[in-house]
Amino acid sequence: MALKHVNAVVVGAGAGGGVVAKELSEAGLSVVLLERGGWPSFEDHDHDELISQRTTVLGNAFGPDDERNRRVVVGRDGFSRIVLPSEGSYGNNAACVGSGTVSYGAMAWRFIQKDFRMRSEYGCPEGSTLEDWPITYNDLEPFYEKAEWEIGVSGDDSQNPFAPPRRRPQPMPPHPYNLEGRLLDPAIRRLGLHPFPIPMLRNTIPYGGRPACIRCRYCVGFACEVNAKCGTHNTVIPKAIATGNCEVRTGCVAAELLVDERGRVRGVRYFDAGDREQFQAADLVVLSGSATETARLLLNSRSRLFPAGAGNRNDWVGRNLQGHAYSGAWGLFEQEAYDDVGPGACIAFCDFNHGNPGLRGGGMLANEFIRLPYLFTGQRPPGEPSWGKAHKDFQRKYYKRSMSIKGPVQEMPVFEARIEVDPGVKDHWGIPVARLSGHRHEHDVEIGRFLASKAEMVLKEAGAVRTWLSIPGLGLSGGQHQAGTCRMGSDPTISVTNKYGQIHDIDNLFVADGSLHVTNGGFNPVLTIMALGYWVSNYIKKEWNGTRFRS
Amino acid sequence: MLRKKLPRREFLKGAAVAGCASLLPACGKPPGRWRFFTEAEAATVSAICEQIIPTDQDPGAISAGVPNFIDKQLAGTYKRHQQAYRTGLAGVQATSQAMFRANFEALNWANQTAVLEALESGKAKGRSWESQSSKAFFQLIRDHTMQGFYGSPRHGGNRDYISYKMLGIDYPQIIGQNRYKRSQARKA
Numbered sequence: 108m109a110l111k112h113v114n115a116v117v118v119g120a121g122a123g124g125g126v127v128a129k130e131l132s133e134a135g136l137s138v139v140l141l142e143r144g145g146w147p148s149f150e151d152h153d154h155d156e157l158i159s160q161r162t163t164v165l166g167n168a169f170g171p172d173d174e175r176n177r178r179v180v181v182g183r184d185g186f187s188r189i190v191l192p193s194e195g196s197y198g199n200n201a202a203c204v205g206s207g208t209v210s211y212g213a214m215a216w217r218f219i220q221k222d223f224r225m226r227s228e229y230g231c232p233e234g235s236t237l238e239d240w241p242i243t244y245n246d247l248e249p250f251y252e253k254a255e256w257e258i259g260v261s262g263d264d265s266q267n268p269f270a271p272p273r274r275r276p277q278p279m280p281p282h283p284y285n286l287e288g289r290l291l292d293p294a295i296r297r298l299g300l301h302p303f304p305i306p307m308l309r310n311t312i313p314y315g316g317r318p319a320c321i322r323c324r325y326c327v328g329f330a331c332e333v334n335a336k337c338g339t340h341n342t343v344i345p346k347a348i349a350t351g352n353c354e355v356r357t358g359c360v361a362a363e364l365l366v367d368e369r370g371r372v373r374g375v376r377y378f379d380a381g382d383r384e385q386f387q388a389a390d391l392v393v394l395s396g397s398a399t400e401t402a403r404l405l406l407n408s409r410s411r412l413f414p415a416g417a418g419n420r421n422d423w424v425g426r427n428l429q430g431h432a433y434s435g436a437w438g439l440f441e442q443e444a445y446d447d448v449g450p451g452a453c454i455a456f457c458d459f460n461h462g463n464p465g466l467r468g469g470g471m472l473a474n475e476f477i478r479l480p481y482l483f484t485g486q487r488p489p490g491e492p493s494w495g496k497a498h499k500d501f502q503r504k505y506y507k508r509s510m511s512i513k514g515p516v517q518e519m520p521v522f523e524a525r526i527e528v529d530p531g532v533k534d535h536w537g538i539p540v541a542r543l544s545g546h547r548h549e550h551d552v553e554i555g556r557f558l559a560s561k562a563e564m565v566l567k568e569a570g571a572v573r574t575w576l577s578i579p580g581l582g583l584s585g586g587q588h589q590a591g592t593c594r595m596g597s598d599p600t601i602s603v604t605n606k607y608g609q610i611h612d613i614d615n616l617f618v619a620d621g622s623l624h625v626t627n628g629g630f631n632p633v634l635t636i637m638a639l640g641y642w643v644s645n646y647i648k649k650e651w652n653g654t655r656f657r658s
Numbered sequence: 659m660l661r662k663k664l665p666r667r668e669f670l671k672g673a674a675v676a677g678c679a680s681l682l683p684a685c686g687k688p689p690g691r692w693r694f695f696t697e698a699e700a701a702t703v704s705a706i707c708e709q710i711i712p713t714d715q716d717p718g719a720i721s722a723g724v725p726n727f728i729d730k731q732l733a734g735t736y737k738r739h740q741q742a743y744r745t746g747l748a749g750v751q752a753t754s755q756a757m758f759r760a761n762f763e764a765l766n767w768a769n770q771t772a773v774l775e776a777l778e779s780g781k782a783k784g785r786s787w788e789s790q791s792s793k794a795f796f797q798l799i800r801d802h803t804m805q806g807f808y809g810s811p812r813h814g815g816n817r818d819y820i821s822y823k824m825l826g827i828d829y830p831q832i833i834g835q836n837r838y839k840r841s842q843a844r845k846a
Contacts, residue, residue, distance in 0.1 A: 157809040164805055165735050165813065324827075447827065480808035480821055494710040494778075494800050495771070502808075503716070506825045 121206030123620035124395030125339025126640030132353035144203035161328035170202030175535030181544035205340025212327030216630035229467035241606035262306025286446035294569035425526035430584035434555030435513025436563035438571025451476035470629030475511035512562035519548035590621035727806030727815030746795035749786030
């Protein structure tokens, strides 16, 4: 039996899709929100490091599973390999209602003005496809504000001299510093830099009907046991459901978009939780499956008008895969620096996001979130033994006497860093899997080296007796901060969507996730993805009133 | 309401089946302590794990149940590593024999360390290390040992939160104070 036609299908219930589902259903559209995972619960994995978003050795706590999913990764040697979701090179984010917003550390950054005009600011380096965004910070500002107030952000931007202008403060006060923050703050100031508490999508006071953070040490990588962390699963998605206009269908894997002879999308073919094939017809479709899965779905949707995949007339779908080349330093201290008080990361400085001599951009630096016992067994200065009595001594002595400062390098987009669909390998449902290939731009490593040296400088000033650097290599980016594969632009020959996330040539097909990012900022990207969710929805709602999308 | 009476003959049949089922394990091979390892392999694994995380002022890998963790995972999530262990452990014995003419668990502490260093550096040679390098196997068992010792006790290692006690992590965790008042909420 055919499913009832709806106004909108949203594919993916993460940071972008959750917002879109709420905005459209509140505007009176009937919405089906498809999510390949299920509803997350803290009890499933508790505080289990080995099945968390930080350590996936025993599986992905928030999906997807290793049994039914895979990808192909092409190494720099040209050799391709099948990888499972729990392997690092899979580049996983999450697969559940809320997606990464369930397990994230929840830093709530706004990109700053220059992040939207990187090409104008710095010029395009050789080997990059660097461009400006077709929108400015000012365009997005009201939508950042909406995300902050509707989903919930604690912070105080007045303490950050590099923060972009805003009309309203964040709705909740910031988290106070833990011991690391108290040790680092005076050291950072002595160096003439400008530390401040990190804005967080986490309640510091009761907000949105949920309690305040209890400041436990388990935060990033885990679901919140008291529901104080603000994701789309406990804010906008419940609101969407409450309108009565939104149906969330979990366990549903989108396979293909059907595009007709007039160049309009008719709906989504998907597999439901019982592996039955379904077709959901709709007036419009919004893709929010993450930079990898959104691109894969478009590329898997071939039609007469779009033989290389929906919206892929100019071969830009899946290109420019970005993430963040995290760079920084570790330091060992004589005294204890770790006091077990969450959420862990609490102090940041934005002195090196821009204006670094000879460099295009930079990144924010912050103290690291959490010290997890198993992960810490791999954190050693070069030359330290990785096992035996000396390793155990180090673990015992420095677990609480170490600190790390690191930050996300704003990457230069590379045309060859890309998502394709593999010609041979299929997943459990018979859908061709994503094929990842390419590598980072060399400039990312240069910036990484620069940021790491600044992190080391701060640790030394704070009294570190020994330090070492952590700088990323040239491997393929992506992962939890994946972005850029369906970038927006005013020139359809070098972008995938217009500035409203509307696919060039397919008027009733939209993207609302990190895929839209032209560049990915020197910041954690989630608040920008949420803001884009509001931005894209706002356009759809306006156009809807003229019923432009009715088929 | 009266319970429906079970005919006596049916009851006896059922009881006989139930009785036999409960006795069944005693009919065959006695149940081992291990799910995947043979007793001999378990002895080797235990000795390796203890080398990787030795007992000192705090308990080591064996006290923490690390061999049990690895065995349990090999029968489940780590099924894909079964072959690596079967051939790897045979390789450890071969290398041990080649270096010191004795099985690994029979060696003194320093000689055991020497064997593992040979594995780690990839200097251990021989037919057993043709399908997987000694380096790769050592890295595998090193990682699994760390997981069993420092991971959550729910997977069969870190018995009695041994490693958390060693690191000074309270468990169950003591949570930080919440120092905020409702009045601090900014007016919407």
